[in-house]
Amino acid sequence: MQVDIQNLTKKFGNVVAVDSLNLDIKSGEFVAFLGPSGCGKTTTLLMVAGIYKPTDGIMRFGDVVVNQLQPRERNIGMVFQSYALYPHMTAYSNIAYPLKLKGISKNEQNIRVQRVADVMGIGHLLDRRPSQLSGGQQQRVALGRALVKEPDLLLFDEPLSNLDARLRLTMRGEIKHLQRDLGITSIYVTHDQIEALTMADRIAVMNQGKLEAFDTPEGLYERPKTLFIAGFVGNPPMNFVDVEVSQNGAGPVATNNDLKTHFTIDQVEKVLAHKGPVTMGIRPEDIVVDDGSDIRGEVYLVEPLGRDDLIDVRIGDTRMLALSDPKLKIQPGDTVGLRFNPERLQFYDPQTNQSLVW
């Protein structure tokens, strides 16, 4: 089932939580809402669920306008961060509850609960109460409850936040696998970009109630449309430097007081056409430690990440995060040369925060 959201707005008093949001989610698509706390992603999800009534805008499920429909009339399943399992019911009753409310016969309930439980691998836990289950098991029960009524739309509200790191990794794979198998249109709210990048077909990045971008994970990472996305997506985060761009004999060049680098990206002319200073972005992995380079700085901090060392380099007043080979054994206080990959630079208008290469 496709979901079409047009100009969706939600105000709480004078506070605008969601500001004219437009989204078009295809049938069977896995969409993640990504953004920092308080960006309006959960509010949007709750409006889709029918818990909140939108202040303005239209929501369509398929061809049906659902603005005025109650949650129970929308045929959706939802998994909460807190799982929201009913503590006074067994796992079985929890999963069967949506079916009971639909008035499905006991026999049919039993069959369907068993089927879902087998898919989730919790068949042996059905007579336990939520308090007797581990976090991961509770999560599976919650997922089973959301799936059992065969919903047209599956909503996830940061479902993995309360799990430990290892379990989170496992559940991530399982949810993605399940969603793909069942082909249920899904919306997944998270503030964890790794979750969004690894699971979603497309990611809606939100900031302060507004949609910043709605793109595939690759698109967001490779060609961030706004400064916010560039800074938010990717870990360690992208470096930003204010530079002037100009054309000299060797080609386009970006300079400021501390550094000077050539660049050879597509749509160079758009960048060069821009009047005034621009913000240049470069990801740490696109910086190479090269003692032959002109850009030299002092290492301020070294954080071993295992495969790489993350080094914090001061080039005059400019700070740069770069990844280096641990074999180089760079120490704080060392002077190193840095070379930027000229094809991987991003340029933004510091006034509008929009990308100059889009």
Add this chain to the structure above:
Amino acid sequence: MTVTDPTMVAGPRKAPPLALGTALWRLLRDIVLLAVAMLGVSWVFREILANATSAVNVEESFTTVIADTMIFTLPFALVIVTALRSRSLLKNRRGLIIGITMLVALAVQTISVGQQALTQTGAYGTQTSVQFTTEQADEGVLVTAIEAGGAAEQAGILVGDVITAIRRDVVDKAALDTAILQSDDGAVLRFRLLRDGEEQQIPVTVTSISGVNTTSIYMGYVALFVTAILALAIPFGWIPYVLLISFLMPLFLGYAWLIIATFSQRTEGLLPVDTTGNFGGLTLDNWSFLSGQMGARNQLDIWGVTLNSAMIAVVMTVIVLLVASMAGYALSRMNFPGRRGFLSMTLILHSFPAVTLLIPIFIVLQNIGHIPLIGDLFGFNTIGGVALIMVAFELPLGIWLMKGFFDGISWDMERSAMIDGATRWRTFFEIILPQIRPGLLALGIFSFLGGWNTYLIPATFMVGTRTSNLPVLIRDLTGEMQPVNWNQVAAVGLYQLIPILLLFVFAQEYLLNIYAGGTKGSS
């Protein structure tokens, strides 16, 4: 590697044992401090505060009681503190600990006895006597020796006389001794005695002599040594329980008396006694009110009274639970104009004492009484009216309590239920209410007890010839028009307690059970 001291390696480091001198010095310091403190408090209460409050002119004033208690408990406190402190200060020097404690017990009692001897108080006080010694014989009390020049000799009593009675009251040795001790100096006791098989009556003038009550001195030593041994022997972990039990003892004894009294004709302390004062006298007479007989004179509809009590309690519980849970839910979950005002108003209402509202409530009930049909159920002088008032008094607390419980349930729970397909009502009844079951039970029990035990409202608004409920009945039993049969009052009180006890026996598991949540983060 050298072998390290095991105490340095394993476990948390303990403080090194104190040097013997330091330990003894601290012990001495603590004992002296305690003694000075208790004597000081006693002195302050007796000398200063007693004078300050003397205007009140109470014979056994509060202040003297405290002062006396301090003096009485001082030896015991000293012995206990010595035992406990030396155990913690001297650690493993067991012989020394026992020695010091016993020494202190001995010293304290000796000092106390010496002080009594000097001031001629306590065991050394004067007592009334007729100056002879006796023993119990078959026919009566046999006089075995007579003090030369004493009261008995002056009265003409001879060795070998057998005392049978004082005036017409037959006595044994114990009763005789008591009678002598309780007489005033100079009082005349008329002994009826047998001399050579002949009955005679001889008046004896009781005189006051200064005597030593050796028994009480020995008992003092024994009590202190027993205390010392107990204080030396109990594990430190038990001390809180020992304290708890000693503080709760009056309560336990009170309930013990209540139960014993209901089955006895009279009680002497906790012992059931019959009308002549001998052990025994167990009876079910006090419970005769269950058959509708109140004493010899009054008829009583006990079941009607009980039913009234039960009806007030049940009606109140049901209505309070229903209204408070719904109102609490609305206040916790919904936003509507006047919500804050409503909340603060209920809080203010809760703090109104019922007494201040008696007259306005009377007017309200009177007016309700004028409404046809409803007036017969909820007007003045009806059970319904009383229940209505009680509900009104209980609701503010109930609403706040319920709101608190609802606040503790996460919004996600409701959202989840509504997405699962439940209506708001179904969510409330099937998902939310079951989760606050402990709260409902607590409020239900509060309400039930409140309704069951209520006195003021039924006593005020159910008047005339109709008896209202059990508390009012108990009040009627202690009225001024007739001698009060306290054992019967106790029986009715115990009868009133039965449902409460049952309630607690069966519900305490629910009350103590902290409901384990299925929500992550709630425990």
